[in-house]
Amino acid sequence: MASSFLIVLFISLHSADGFLFSWVSRCYFNSTELKDMEFIRSYYFNKDELVRFSSSLGKFVGYTEWGMKAADYWNGGPYVARMKTVKERVCQHNIGNYYGAILTKSAEPYVRLRSVTPSGATHPTMLVCSVYDFYPKLIRVGWLRDGQEVTSDVTSTDEMADGDWYYQVHSHLEYMPRSGEKISCVVEHASLKEPLVTHWDPSMPESDRNKFAIGASGLILGLVLSLAGFIYYKRKSRGRILVPSS
Incomplete structure (x- = not known):
């Protein structure tokens, strides 16, 4: 089964003088089992990713000079254990709702x-x-x-x-x-x-069936209009006084 992806919208934004700092949590999963989920939290400055935690690696990884320093500091403290609990609290809960609301549904073709x-x-x-x-x-x-x-x-x-x-x-x-x-x-x-x-019904090609349907519709419309004209003429004739010709 192909893996699915869920962005969990817990985003922290801090901006000053046009600069933006944010973090985004993502969950990748194959089932509702916790072992089949990967939790990733990325920290950004403007559009650049600075540092990321990956539950499959079990640690933070830095992508810039500041990010590598932050990763070394966070990996040596209580933050790694905290991120592992966030995986269970955020991913498992939201993915359970996701399965129940969407993935178990089906639509007939x-x-x-x-x-x-x-x-x-x-x-x-x-x-x-x-x-x-x-x-x-x-x-x-x-x-x-x-x-x-x-x-x-x-x-x-x-x-x-x-x-x-x-x-x-x-x-x-x-x-x-x-x-x-x-x-x-x-x-x-x-x-x-x-x-x-x-x-498959090969008795008549589809193009011919379409032409036949269009022709039949035109014939029926013509009959309806002719009948309406005839009824209108009869009703007008009843109220008319006929004068003999001299």
């Missing part, structure tokens, strides 16, 4: 299955299975042909972050269409109780 005709490809057709708006990141997308897993002519993108906690991924299958075969895209994800199977 939705699937769009379409066909494209790539230029210059040896296969006349490519199916694209696009999976959107899922969380967490880990997901598996595969293909079935007549119930059997397809292992060749398949390429997939990496999971791509949308920037709003959700992810998307796209899988491509190049194939030679055969009459009567059944091709399906299969998605497995933590949010699903069972795999999500989407079957």
Whole structure:
């Protein structure tokens, strides 16, 4: 499992005559277990890091002349033991809340299955299975042909972050269409109780289906407008007095 990172917003700021001194605490973790957490506290002057405590090293490390002197002084006093207690108090507490509020949640994906005709490809057709708006990141997308897993002519993108906690991924299958075969895209994800199977309907290409939908919508709209005009004409005719021609 990839490690996660949490900035704990305990920041001390001291400024005078345009100078800024600050410190930032960070927690790196793989689980809610204390042994899987690393606590780092960095001290800055303006934008330069002067000295840092790392729980994995168990000591302070200086990065400037003043920082190295401070690290030597702090490593010889009670500050190291104090930082170790801060790791438990800050990281373990906040990461427990983080897991409960975010990392244990999940969002079900939705699937769009379409066909494209790539230029210059040896296969006349490519199916694209696009999976959107899922969380967490880990997901598996595969293909079935007549119930059997397809292992060749398949390429997939990496999971791509949308920037709003959700992810998307796209899988491509190049194939030679055969009459009567059944091709399906299969998605497995933590949010699903069972795999999500989407079957491909080759009866009509997607572009033709879109044209048909647009044409049907136009036909229905035309009928509605014609009917409304006819009703309006009949109502006007009822209130009109007809005069015989001479």
